[in-house]
Amino acid sequence: MVRTWGIWISAILFFFYMTVWTNQTEMALASASVPTGWTLFAILTGLALFNIRKKFPAFPLVNSSSWYVFHVAGGFLAIGIFWLHIGSFWPVGLYERCLAILFYLCTFSGILGLIIQKLFPLRLTQSGAEYIYERIPSEISEIQKNAQDLLLACTRETSRDTLATHYLETLHWFFQRPRFFFSHLFGGEKSAHWIQQRCSNLERFLNAQERGYLRKLFALADVKRKIDLHYALQTVLKSWLIVHLPLAAALMALIVWHIMVVHVYFL
């Protein structure tokens, strides 16, 4: 906690220092854009190193949590330095606008990722279950197999196929793969209602023995629902980087071009 606050306070102090320094420099009729530009480049390079750090988990390059805090604080610092650098919120040249668009998109995706990382783990914990993302296909397959075994047992024991037929016509679709992705993502209860409705509609057509199997099937569907929730949330938790990282790469590439152009034509 101390380390986290230390990094945040350092970032805030550095931003204030840069703001005052830029103001003083502008007052002295000097150009602050070059020093702020190099500062911004250094910060963005530091942010980009976080991804490289992740590829070398065995090396003692400061723990990942510190890198993460630095990445988040540095990201917000970069926004401020960016505005100091361009002196406004929106540049006028086409290629500089491309650069600004990439910066803003990268920043926006980063902030979105930060929000996701703060909210979704809470919801995953509140679901009461833990599922490893890579094992979700295996979990679904296992539940589907358990459901089918349950139906075979029910059919054998009761000599009735009402439950099995209903499963094939409705619940089989649900057990096949993760469902109700967006409902889970935005915290909806569509999945639970859907299961509830399908099971309660059937209940009156079943005898007491079959109802016992239906309750077991309902319990399996509820587990599947939680797996679907985990799948939806964990997919987004892992996938937002698919947007953030390429944007960051494109941004860094265009920054290198920008530095070249500035050095050829201006400095």
Added chain:
Amino acid sequence: MDEKKFSHNRSSYERPNFPYRCGRGALWHKPCHQGPNLNGTCGGTSECAPSLNGNHWECNRPLSAGGPCGEGPTPQGECFLRHAPCVPKPTLRIYRGRLAILAIGAIFSLICVSWIIDQVQKNYLSFNPGPISSAHIKFVEKEGCSVCHSMHKLGSVSWLQAVLTPANVAAKCEDCHLFGGSAFKAHNADPVKYPKLQDTHCMMCHREHRGDKLHIRQFDAKQCNFCHKEQFDSFSNGHPEFPADYPNSRKDSIKFDHITHLNKYFLDPKFVEHSPETCMGCHQIMQDQIVNPDKYEVVCAKCHDFQIPRKELVLVRLPELDRDRIDRSTVRSACGIPDEDSANNKKEDEDFISISTESPSLVSAYLLNVPENEPEIYSQHLQELILNLAEESTAPLAQLLNDHSPVPIADKMLMGLNPEVLKRAACAWGLNVEYERPAEASFGGWHADLLEVRYTPTGHKDPVAKSWIEFALAVAASETDAEKLKHAIAMRDQMLSSKEGVGGCIKCHAVTQASSEKAEKILSIDWGYKGARNTPYVHYSHKNHLDLLGKGNTCKNCHLINKKADYLSSFDSFDSKKFVSNFYSINRETCVECHAEGQVNQECQLCHSYHFEPGFKKQMLLAEKIP
């Protein structure tokens, strides 16, 4: 939750950093426990890779996948349980990496494409940071970016070399722009005069590529305070008071006493019909800052024109002579007068009584270098001159004037002098008689009468009168001989006298002394109206203020007459620094009544200019015009 679910014998170890995942799992079937190979091929075509134990093969299937199978390996050492291979799918990491590379490639491609398009369309979108201002756009139409950026068009190798070479863009501004001082010193001031001046360059304030309008950094008091020692918040709060003599610190070129004119002459019934109703009756706004009096002919002539011809110049005067030294026969011969008998000549010599009791003119006293009050000394020289004038008319006089002047000026000084008039006057004086002019000289100019040859100025700007005054000032400054200098100064003082000086020019035109010590003796006449003091860093719009406040007597809002000021005494001295204005200094508080916080604009640049005499070079004007 089943905590044993992840025990080593119930589940395999997940490796999320692997690039591929099982194809069956991707289709939501149970993935095989072996997973795909690193190269993306299926690794689960068999349940295990049997190992040779002694001379028989053993099943290696891990406990997490169900443990050794009942069938066991084939005799050839192959797994008995074989499956159809799956098509492994890339993990999110792979997609992420590919997209990142694609994004970098896209940026590179975009730069290349826009570079190629730039070569054709000349828009230079790939590196143009913004549109050029309308002030500069026409200069880049033909030559493009290389007008300001020398590295442009030098080729890709040079372009890359330029990354490490300083690009002195500001130096290119000097191709067109010109200043009164150094372009790269603060305020374009003279670095010799102000050695502590900071180095500056154009881009410190002027930012190009910011759109149609040239972006100029806005100045406020804080920015000015950064360099200037006297610091303040704004014009209304802390700005230094104007100097005590502002803006009338320099002696006026025209001696015009506002106090006597306003309080005396303009009220006099004789002149009241010519009196202006307001200040604008005499003054007119030339430019924003410059308010000059109108022409002499418009403003002054009605009251002062008649005074000019009254102030005549006496060129030569027949003075009292101690005795007659002129050979009268020579005079008569030169003048074409029949010679009389010698007895009479003799009698004239013996009974000589000078017809004049005057002293010679100061002009002739200087030219002949004789004391004007000692007839014994000047008589001979003057009679020689008279004889010469009788013989050669203006020639000897012109010769004398040119001999005393640094530059030949006699033609101008004697312009309009009729040689016959001079000759006849000299002839008369040579015979010791008064010259009787044939007619009244009513048109001014040169004329002779009785004992004098005089010049009557014809009016304002009379060139002969001006040349005589300038001659008197020049010789008084250049003479080295003490005796001649005394005569030169006497002549000069007469010329500079408002009562006796030719034309009375000095009644209005100020005489000033050169400021340098070496040239302190040199006096000059301010013939023209010099106007306001040259203040290159300060500007003020009289027009805007008068339009807003009214053209009546609103001048008095700021220009208050100081009735106690001894204005005319300033002109007793030739020192231009010794000056008492007719007016009080402008009071800053008067300006602050409007230019204050929350009222009218009070930015520094409203009254102050940064640059010193900015201009353009001819080269800029040769640029092709936009059709």
